[in-house]
Amino acid sequence: MSKHPLLQVKNLHASAEGREILKGVDLTVNTGEVHAIMGPNGSGKSTLAQVLAGHPAYAVTAGQVLYEGNDLLAMAPEARAREGVFLAFQYPVAIRGITNAYFLRSAVNAIRKHRGEEELGPVEFMDALEEKLKVIGWDSSYLTRPVNEGFSGGEKKRNEILQLAVLDPKLAILDETDSGLDIDALKTVAQTVDKLRRPDNATVLVTHYYRILTHIEPDVVHVLAGGRIVKSGGKELALELEEKGYDWLREEAVVA
């Protein structure tokens, strides 16, 4: 399969509560690629991730986002998910009373139904899930617990990765999934993401730290500062950021 643009973000402006956070983001992600978006706190990284998933609190004030050539911003959050967009939340939400298994199966079946595939029953689903659980190093006890309720920070992140593995999206956006993980959890997350890499899908890693990029090699590294992508480069850019921090870029952005 030849490379083609999966996601095209053009001059994207977005605000929350009347405050502009994204001030003209341009970004193209092709199939088969892993992009890392780095940047200081408050630069708009999470906003970009949430706008792509359809968070209702953000208003897009200008610009365009094409996903497989279609207007992503015109699609409801569930339509984006069904078409293969997945966001691993920075702060996953807990849901009382609903087991992880039921939640996952509901999500899988919503997507299968959209594709015209037969929905999976509880038993079939459990069989399919077993393998994915092994990948993230979980036993089935996590499936009978309510979604993210009483989960530690690391467990919540692993649960996002489990969803990623189960839903097998075309475009995976990981919003600081690496934050707050110990080294073993980080490796598990990185390995899972790496295993899911295919020529027909793509991953956007939103991260604050260089650490995860030693486990997942990005094709392109972007620096987001002040609501714009101020620099893009190869993986060596990540290393440069690790050494020099972000301040030198912020100055460049101001000058620009």
Place this chain on the structure above:
Amino acid sequence: MTDVADRTERYVADFEAFARNGASGGPEWLRELRQGAIARFAELGFPTTKQEEWRFTSVAPIAETEFTLAHAPRSPRLAPADVEHLSLGAGPRIVFVDGRYAPELSAVASLPQGVRAGSLAAALGTDAGGELARAHLARHARWQESAFAALNTAFLSDGAFVHVSANVALERPIELVFVSTGRADSDSPTVSHPRSLIVVERGAQASVVETYAGVSDDVYWSNVVTEVAAGEGARVELYRVQREGRQSFHVATTHSRQERDSYVALHAVTLGAALARHDINALLAGSGAELILNGLYLLGGAQHADHHTVIDHAQPHCASHEFFNGVVAERAHGVFNGRIIVRPGAQRTDSKQTNNNLLLSTEARADSQPQLEIYADDVKCTHGSTVGPIDQMQLYYLRSRGLSPEAARGILTYGFGAEILDRMGHPDVRDRLDRLVRERLA
């Protein structure tokens, strides 16, 4: 107020007829008990919203309706098929129609040795049964303080009597099904006063399922009292399902008393009635006792349901965990009042209370009031309550996984119920209630 007096006088007159015509029956101590109770009812009168305990719940619709006492049917009012859907199916089942034992609908043949389950009226008619009942009947429910419990005690004639002898473990739950037919062969709305007594002696184990259901859309009133006594080290699980008719009134008190090291779980699911009030009074009377109060109310239309719970930690080293969830839709109104009393000397009390309410419309309303009265210093007591609409972040999270807004709302709403259902120990009962909850929320 003269009209209030008139309202109680009607019941006093009914009581006199009831006492005269012999329908009341039973031993001398019971007749005295009834006399005392009707006198107390006349003194107390129907509560008004000026009383703190009734601030959110007006019982005027009950006080203003002329109810006649549901009488014993001349012929069976219901066939077994009519009550089949109200029951779990297998296992012992005791059915009451309009407050009277209905042997033709009941199945109590399979009870193990040391277990007695049947009609309270029948038990009171025998010496042995009367003595067993006398030790507990009306000794736990504080009818002296409640007009409704007093009225139930005054008209006490039938209901369920379950007695599990010491160290007997009952595997299958005993089902008590109370069906109201509404007006049936009466011209005016009817009232019944089902009275049940569940005694689980030292070291014994039992599960009991109480179902209150209506089979008509008539106006009627069920005024229920259930007393539960758990002996030392006993384990009791009581499930209570209220699915009365849409136009009915349901007033109930459940009183439990626990001895040392006993375990009691009270699961209450409220689905029915136009106006419902359920008082749960749980007394931890022996040290080391553990109590679970686990309740769910699903309300819609113009339903009003009020749950008042009192957990009385009278002894040290007891634990009580209380969870009530409410889903309130349309113009319905849910009320939860949870009082926890920790008596002087009840050290090492561990008490936790939560009440979460989901409002599904802008007109829906829920009032939640915790009341902690702590007179001991070495205790752990926590409480928390929430009232609000569906959480937007939860909704978005589910949608971001491909679920439609409708499906996501359905899941989040169901979660309020599932959280309570998951605490139920008996899988058959839980599954059945799960189906009821899903049907209700669909």
